[in-house]
Amino acid sequence: MRIAVAGNIGAGKTSLTEILAKHYGWMPHYEDADENPYLNDFYKDMQRWAYNLQIFFLNSRFHDIMEIQKFGKNVIQDRTIYEDAEIFAPNLHDMGLMSTRDFLTYSSLYEMINRLLKSPDLLIYLRASVPTLVRQIQKRGREYEASIRHDYLEQLNNRYEAWISHYQSSKLLIFNVDEMDFISRPEKLNKMIDAIDSKINGLS
DSSP: OEEEEEESTTSSHHHHHHHHHHHHTOEEEOOOGGGOTTHHHHHHOHHHHHHHHHHHHHHHHHHHHHHHHHHTOOEEEESOHHHIIIIIHHHHHHTTSSOHHHHHHHHHHHHHHHTTSOOOSEEEEEEOOHHHHHHHHHHHTOGGGTTOOHHHHHHHHHHHHHHHHTOOSSEEEEEETTTOOTTTOHHHHHHHHHHHHHHHTTOO
16 A cells, blocks of 8 residues: 655655654655755756756656555655646746746656556645745755745645645545644644544545
């Protein structure tokens, strides 16, 4: 079984992945953003590096999911391949930071890859307002994220909401991070885990 955790930058995906992996005794699979050789350059010059960044993420996630499918273990996955193709890449294109030629090439490659992949058994979407995202981004203190603009996060949030409103590839749970501080409030985490248990055990 594979549970995938989706959400905007700073929504708490990695924290929830770690918590759930420990709770269920499953293997966590984290987004290794710090190992992306294009990330620092991208935040300094988005137009120059947007395509390179997205191709790297697409290749990396494809490889990771194929490995997960190959070994057949129970996995909690931090971020999905859908988010790259449904949110980040089209947003960069609409902002004029990725050319139409590059975007069409990227989209064609994604469509081919997506046909080879199984959907997660459960998708968890962490919904968060921009103030919450900014607060959590500042708290973790990654240097390359210091220049992220609030309007960029808002654009991504809008795309997340549009995507999740039509998502039908697997079971889905949505948690509002503004209202559910699952890190510092155990009772909120317990409610989340109860909802997850119901989904994975086929009760809802």
